[in-house]
Amino acid sequence: MSTVVEGYRTRLRHGAAERYARTHARIPEHLHAALTRCGLVRWRIWVDGETVFHVIETRDGRERMVERMSALPQVDPAWDAAIAALVDDDPDGSAPLPLVWDSILG
Template structure:
């Protein structure tokens, strides 16, 4: 299993909308993510900065499977209007520098 951290940034003024939109995600989207190996996906927000921690069997396989999935396309369109720039989901994640296990 892989654990990776990702980051994204909100447009100014979109904080409350983003939080509200993420109170629940569409069931079809969650089901597709779980079927494609997602064990958990957590998002922390500090002002406009978003930090994601994803536990997934294979992140590259998840991205390939979700790329054309209608539930993900709809969700990305909904979320992209709130983001400042592109979501950094294709980067492979942040580099882990230190961990206390």
């Protein structure tokens, strides 16, 4: 199975890094199941200060996964609210990361 791996960056609100890590210590099963149904294969997250780096592996791209999730009834409003309180909503703070080098490609 071929998958799409993408990097993505978000920014946290000032002082939210520890709470963000605690929140992600356990993802609700029903949220994980919905993401998987919508195309998620693997999602890894690193935090450096207030910058969050995501490596998202999907069946056919992060955008397509987000479209599918958006078409569902809201899966977990409490989770969405908790994350929204931690992530900076400045549109310049979130962006796809361009791939510079991949060891598989050489």
